[in-house]
Amino acid sequence: MSILFKKEISRTSGESLSDQVRSHLRTRILKHEWDAGSKIPGEFELASQYGVARVTIRTALRSLERQGLIDIRHGSGVYVADFGGVVRAGLQELKSITETIKELGFKAGMVTRTSEIRQAGKTEAADLLLPQGSQVLHLERAITADREVVAFSYDTFPVDGLSAATIKKLSSGSIFAGLGEANKVPVRARAEIHAISSKEIGWGAGKPRNGLYLQLRQVHYLRDGKPIATGDTYFVEGKFQFIIHRTI
Amino acid sequence: MSILFKKEISRTSGESLSDQVRSHLRTRILKHEWDAGSKIPGEFELASQYGVARVTIRTALRSLERQGLIDIRHGSGVYVADFGGVVRAGLQELKSITETIKELGFKAGMVTRTSEIRQAGKTEAADLLLPQGSQVLHLERAITADREVVAFSYDTFPVDGLSAATIKKLSSGSIFAGLGEANKVPVRARAEIHAISSKEIGWGAGKPRNGLYLQLRQVHYLRDGKPIATGDTYFVEGKFQFIIHRTI
DNA sequence: TCCTAAATAGTTGTCCTACAACTTCAGGAG
DNA sequence: CTCCTGAAGTTGTAGGACAACTATTTAGGA
Secondary structure: OOOOOHHHOOOOOOOOHHHHHHHHHHHHHHOOOOOOOOEEOOHHHHHHHHOOOHHHHHHHHHHHHHOOOEEEEOOOEEEEOOOOOOOOOEOOEOOOHHHHHHHOOOOEEEEEEEEEEEEOOHHHHHHOOOOOOOEEEEEEEEEEEOOEEEEEEEEEEEOOOOOHHHHHHHHOOOHHHHHHHOOOOOOEEEEEEEEEEOOOOOOOOOOOOOOEEEEEEEEEEOOOOOEEEEEEEEEEOOOOOEEEEEEO | OOOOOHHHOOOOOOOOHHHHHHHHHHHHHHOOOOOOOOEEOOHHHHHHHHOOOHHHHHHHHHHHHHOOOEEEEOOOEEEEOOOOOOOOOOOOEOOOHHHHHHHOOOOEEEEEEEEEEEEOOHHHHHHOOOOOOOEEEEEEEEEEEOOEEEEEEEEEEEOOOOOHHHHHHHHOOOHHHHHHHOOOOOOEEEEEEEEEEOOOOOOOOOOOOOOEEEEEEEEEEOOOOOEEEEEEEEEEOOOOOEEEEEEO
């Protein structure tokens, strides 16, 4: 086949070629360009389609394999993973919750309940490697899908080094957009998972009666390893399906 | 530096070179050969140490990065991930629970409560791609760390194609060992995570009073994509720390 | 005819060399 | 002291070659 997607790949965007190829391939897979379980074009063919080297394709494919989207078999080919239906957003892909909700086909919304600048707490300071007493921005938000509350989120950012405009954008709820403007997009996060039953969490009409949540306790990191944000997100049990692809 | 670990790598073991290098590097990291946050030898140096090509080293390093053990920075080097302490087995690494417990430094144990061969249920048959009415081996076990119950596990295997010896080994509790003997080691699993509060789950003295569990609903797959096992594991909240490394 | 084994084509895994892009640090100019 | 520049070191990408593996086809024998 000829070169199909060379124009989709930019060598001056700051994003690595393999990351761009991965994103594009990911979209093609999620749009069902190939049936589940079927074979996708080989590495040589893809390299020619995107106008990049085979190494670059391999890097992208390896990454998609780890995400559970495809299945690379030595000597045979690359297959779309068939897990009996729709491939949902996996928990190990780092992206904003609202983006995930949109990808699942729902209308994502957000209601900010609290937005304040205060001193960092003890664990917050430790997680963010801040000296005690540093100023942080603290947000409390409810996240909705099709107007239904699916999670309550408590997030904290160090204000040092952030412009007033960025802080305002963060306060309005666009976390990833705000951090992106400040050129501080997290590329990695460490998340602890807990089952929580509590009446203290949540507020308003969307608060579940049984108080049952899946808690995600996260710290976000920049490319250079520095922590940039921390927070607890409480997902209302049953409103959100979490999937992890586990590999050796 | 000279060639240090060439003898650790076998070209006839069936396991790919990059997988062998990854395992070996993983051990070196977990044994704290390098401090957390410090730089490990570069790709050229590692390639020379193991007597393999740089591509092979890169594949292994990429994999370790996904597991959250290291941190690859373009133009700078490879660093041991520093997440404020010991890096433990993450949830997205597929390995037996008992193995994980051992790696964490505890004494792993197991008490089988039920072990029977019966007909597959509806969802079991669907998950395992079995015709209705197929025979399956069903196990109910309590998993302990230092004699304390940390999880209750309900697992199911199709009997067809398994030898009597293998079934006996499975019944005794050594899941991965039993499947390994039958040459049916799962290499991939799809897990759904839920927070559960129930009095129906668990038994005996280790059953938590609040009935709060983190449920892992899994289906295990072979390399060729065929499902080989399914099961629900209920981890007693607070007894086990789950960590996920999320990346873009 | 049926089954088995060998040849064959196609695909991923590894190797090699070279250069591009990026990070870091040292040294000099202001 | 601060800022800029350049050099050295490291990972990212390129391209070509062969090895190892898989799946299919073909040839041969019972």
